[in-house]
């Protein structure tokens with residue numbers, strides 16, 4: 001079995017105990033970190049979601065899969081930083097929108113942005129409108145990113161933007177959005193400058209934005 005398939009299967013099975021060993025083994029066999037993240041870990045989480053959606057897996061399975069993914073990323077994160085040329089490129093404030101508790105994708109975006117040399121202020125999950133505003137005032141970020149995984153709570157994004165506008169901060173930051181149900185059309189609807197379908201694309205767009 002290929003090492004990527006083993007990692008994929010371990011995440012789907014929620015096998016967080018062996019995951020770091022499997023990742024280490026794949027790296028030793030020459031697999032790139034990018035390959036491991038995009039073609040094993042992320043793909044596995046999508047499969048878990050599909051199986052949850054179809055009733056094949058249940059909530060505890062999703063939690064275990066999430067734990068396996070996180071455990072793998074704990075191993076990968078320091079390697080990713082070490083593999084990049086680090087020079088502080090800009091500041092990113094990021095959080096999962098109000099009402100939403102998903103953070104794996106957001107954390108992946110953080111890992112990639114840090115790997116590109118960004119200082120990242122992570123506001124966590126279920127972030128209030130005021131918390132984003134306070135973080136912008138305190139950190140003067142170049143980019144403010146919203147992560148959203150639930151269709152229901154994406155509806156809170158216009159309120160997040162309104163709070164930033166009301167505080168007179170809208171023209172001081174570039175806004176970004178991403179998450180499984182988010183589209184370019186959604187970003188355009190609310191005048192959000194950056195949409196990225198995945199963490200690598202997000203980091204790339206962040207770098208392009210601060211270069212301008």
Ligand code: B1M
Pocket residue numbers: 042045046047048049050052053059062063066099100101102103104105106108109145146147148149150151152176177178179180181194195196197198199200202
């Ligand atoms: Co949730 N959940 N969940 N869940 N969960 C989804 C999202 C769902 C699609 C599953 C399904 O039904 N098929 C569904 C949402 C349906 C919808 O609204 N369209 C769902 C549901 C319904 C729920 C609950 C309501 C279930 C319940 O209680 N009945 C509940 C909600 C809780 C809440 O938030 N209030 C819930 C809970 C959970 C867990 C706690 C069990 C767990 C989260 C654990 C955690 O995050 N710490 C969980 C999980 C694991 C998932 C799935 C299976 C996987 C999400 C994930 O981590 N993906 C998910 C299924 C799916 O998405 N297909 C599902 C891997 C991750 C790497 O991808 O997060 O998409 P993703 O991030 C990507 C991109 O989207 C992008 O880059 C990332 C990396 O490439 N990206 C950005 C993300 N943020 C970005 C920000 C950017 C740019 C790119 O800024 C610029």
